[in-house]
Amino acid sequence: MTRDFVFLLLGLGLGGAYAIMTLGVVSVYRASGVPNFAQGAVAMFSAFVFFNLRRDIGTAGAFVFTISFGALLGALFYLLVMRQLRNSPLMAQIAATIALLMLLHGSALVVFPLASTAPTSILPHNVVHISQYGIPLDRFLVAAIALGAAIALEFVARRTRFGLASRAIAENEKGVILVGQSPIRLAGANWAISCALAALAGILLSPIAGLDQDALTLLIVPIFAAALLARFTSYPFAVLAGFGLGMVQALLQLYSAPGPWYTSLWQGPGRADAFPALVVFATMLLSGNVIPQRDTVLRGRLPSSLEPRNIRLGLPLLLVAGIVMSLELPLNWVAALTTSITATIVCASLVLLTGIAGQISLTQLGFAGLGGFVAARVDVAGVPFVPGIILAAIAGAALGFVVGLPSLRARGPRLAIMTLAISLALYDFVFTNGELMGANSFLRFGGYPRIGSWSFDQRSFGIFCLVVLAAVLLLISLIRRSRFGLAALLLRESERTAIIAGINVTKQKVVVFVISATIAAVGGALIAHAQLVFSYDSYAAIQSLLLFVIAYIAGIGMASGAVIAGLAATGGIFSNLLSLANITRYQELMAGGLLLVALQLHPDGMATLPETFRSAIRKRKGARTKEVPLTV
C-alpha cells in the first residue's frame, strides 16, 4: 500500500507539468476556440532556449528571457497566423497549430544538438524518503507551482475585466466588441499566456523528461486528455486532471510486466504511456458534448473539393506514366515510386474522410498500420496474398466502424484529439504488443507476393500497387460525383442542414469512416508487402500528423491532392530527391513552414492550382465564366 502511494506521489511532478501545459491549452481554447496541438512543441523549444541561455546569462536572466520568448511566440503566432484564420473553419485552425508543431520540432532538429541530456533542475531536488522509497523534492514543487498558476488564472478569469471578457468571447464575440473590448487583443493575450505557461512547463519538466526534440513535443495526448476532463474550460479541473493522469501513469509503471489476460488493459509494457489515450477515448464515449462548441454554424470556407474533371484522361495517363516509370527507372526509384503510390492510397482515404466528409482524422496511418499488421500476420500463417489483403480490408473496416461510432458525438477538434489518441493506443496496444508481434518488433514476409503461380518482383508489384491506386482514385471520384458524395459534402458544411435535407447523418458518418478505413488498411497492407516487412515504428503518431500536414498542403479535398501528397510522403519520390541532395532532415521543417504559408495564401491546396489559374485566365479575358462551386 505504501509502495502504491509512493508511486502516486512520484507522478506529481509529471502531473504538475501536464497541469501547467493544460492550463495553457484551456486558456487558448476559452479565448479562441482552438485546441493548440503545438503546446508540447512550444514547451520543448522554450526548454532548449532556457538551458542553452542559462550557461551564458544565468538562471534568472534565462528564465525571464524564456518566459518572455514563450509569450512573444504565442502572441506572434496568433497575430501572424491564427488571427488571419479566425474566420476559417476549425480544420484550418487545427492544421495551423499542427504546422506550428512541425515547424518547431523540425527547427529544433536542425538548430539544437540532437543528444538527449538531463539538465539540472532550477528547483531544489534533494530526495525525500517515505518508507524505503525516495521522491525528489522538485516533484512536489512542480505540483505546487501548477496549483499556484491555476489559482492565479482562476482569479484573473473571475475577478478581472480581462478574464471576464476572455470568457465572454466564447459565449458572444459580438457582445464583447460592443462593450469596447477587442477580441483580437484578448485572444492574442491568451495565446501569449498559454505559450508562456508552456515555456514554464518546459523549464520545469525538462530535468525530469530530458531535454531533446521528442520528449515534450508528443505530450499533446495527455495534455488534451486532461483538458477534456476539464471540459476545456475549468482551470481547477485542468490541474486536478493533470495531477491525476501523471500520478496514475506513475502507478501503472509498477505493472509493466504482462499479467493475466483480464488485466491486459492496465497491466503490461506500454500501458502507462497508453493510459492518457484510453482516457480520451473513454471520455469521448461517455460524454457527447464535452467541448462547448463556439459556433454551430460553419465559419469560413473549407478547402475546395472540386468535382473531378479529367478522370477519363487523367487515370489512363497516370497508369501509363506509372507503368513506364516502374519498368524503366532504376530500382531505388521504383522503390520510392512504390512508396509514393501506396502512400497516395492512404492519403486518398484522408481525402474522402476529411476533405469530402469533413471528419478530421489523425489516425489514417493507424488504419494503414492495422492493415499492414493483419496482412503480415496472416501471411506468416500461410494465408495467400489476395485473401490476406481482403482480411486486412475487413480489419480496417471493422476499426473504421469502431472509430466512426464516437464520431457521431465528437466533431471538429474533439474528433481530431480522439483520432490522435486512437493512433497512440493502436501503437501501444497492438503494434508494440509482443504477444501479437511475436519475438521480434516486426513481421517479415517471405518475399514479394504470389497470385497463383505468378510471382511478383519489385517492378511488377509496383505496377500492381499502381492499378490498385487507380481503382481507389476512381472510387473516390465516383463517390465525389454521387449523391452519397454530395451528402458527405453537405455533412461537412453543416450537420444540421444535412439533417434537414433528409440525410441520415449517423449512417453517412459511419459509412464514410468504414470506406476510408478500408482504403487506408489496403494501402497499409500494400506498404507492408512492398517493404517485405511490417514494422511498428512506421506507424508512430508523429507520422500521422506529418501525413495530415502533407495532405492539407497538397489539397485535402481533391483526389489529385492525394497524388501530390503521396509524392511528398516520407520515403517517396520527393523524399528521395531530398535524400540524394542530403537535406532529408529539413523535410519536417519544410512541411510545417509550407503549411503555414499555404494556409494563408492558398488554403485549397496545390491540387486546385490548375483550376485557380484557369479561373484567373477566364476572368482576365473578361469572358462570361461558368460559376465553379468552390466548397461543394
Added chain:
Amino acid sequence: MAVRALIARLLVVGLLAALVAVTASGVTGGARFGGSHARSHTSGTILFGNISTINNPAVNASDIVNATKAWISYINSHGGVHGQKITLMVCDDQGNPALSIQCANNLIQAGVVGFVGGWSIVFGANALPVVEQAQAAILGGHPSTNQEYSSPVEFPVTAGSAGSYPALALAMRAQGVKTLAGVWFNTPASVPNSDAVANLWPIVGGTKYTPIYYTPTSPDLTPVAANAVATGATGIFMALTNTVAPRMLQALKSAGYSGVVGMTGLAAPPSVLVAAGSNLNGAFLSFPGLPVGHGTPQMRLFQKVMGGAHVPADAFSEVGAAGAQYMWAVLKSIKGAVTRQSVLAAARKKTTWPGFLTHSMNPKFAPPGYSSLRNPFGVIVQYIGSGRMKKVKISGFKAYTSVENGTTFVSGFPVGG
C-alpha cells in the same frame, strides 16, 4: 485583396518552379548517383555502404561511422585491397523506417558491394529484407534485433545487444549479486534478450530475476527506476542508448538506489560519463573489446588512428574499427573481382577471424538461435570515476569466460555451446 492574390500566385508559381527545379536536379543527380556505380569499378574503387542512425534524439551512432571512415582511410593509406581503394557511402536513416529502406535501396542502386559496421535502431526491422534481397553482405556493426542474428547476410564481429546483456548479468553475478532487475526497452525485440538472461540467471546461482519494460521516450523515468528498486534487486542492469542514459542514471539516483548498476559501453561514451558525474561511479560496463587505454599494440594502433581522425576512442569507435578491420580481412581473402557476390561468398567462407581488440570470431561460439553471433564475448569493466575504468575479475564461471591475448572475455552463453 488583389495584391494579396497576386503575391499568392507568384509564391505558388515560385514554389512550383522550385519543385520542378529540385525534381530535375534530383533526377539528374540520381543519374549521377547511379552513374557512380559504373565509374567506381572502372576507376578501381570498391564501394561500401553504411546505414546508421545519426540525426535522432534517441541514438547517435556518428562515432561508429567516423571510426569506420577513419579506419578505411587507414586501409587506403596502406594500399587498399589488391591495389583498389575503398570508398564508404554513409546514409543516415534518422531512426525513420521509411528512410532506412530508402537508404538501402539507394546504396544498393549506387553499386555498393556490401555494408560495413553501422548501428541503426530501425535497420533490422525495416531495411534488412531489402539488403537480403540484394544478397549484399553486412560486415561488422552492432546488431540490435533478433532478426539480424539469424540473417544469412549479416556477419557481426562484436556481441551486439544479444551478447552484451547476458555477459553483463554474468559479471554482476560474479560480483555477488543474487537478485537482479533488468530494465529493457518496451519493444518485442527485447523479449528474447531478456529471456536469455532469465535462462542464465538460475544456472549461475542467481535467485531472482525481474524484467522491467519501459518506453525510452516516457516523460518521467523516475517511476521506472523506482520500480526496479522496488523489486528489492541488489543489481540492476539497464538497456540504454547514449542519449537515454543520462536521464535513467539521474532517475536511479532520484529513486535512492545505491546497489550495483550495469549498462553497455555503447550507452556510456565519454560525454555520458562526464554528464553522469558521480552517479556512475562503481557501475559495470560491457565493452565490445579491450577497454580503451589498455597497452597492447592493437590498442595503440587503434588510438593512433582514432586520434588522427579526432574520433573519441570508446565503445562506439571500437565497433566501427573492428567492423572495418574484418571487412579488410574479408576483402583480402577474395581472389579475383570484388563484387557483391564475391564479398558475400568470402564472408560466408571467412567465418573465423582472430578479432581486433575483440574476442575472436568462430561459429562454435554462436549460441543457439543466434547463428550469426560468432563472438558473443565482451569485456566487463568498472567505472571508477573521473573517466577512469578498471578491468573486472570474473572468477568461478570458467564455462562462460575465455582468455585471449591476456584479456578475460565474458559471454552470457556457455563457451562452445
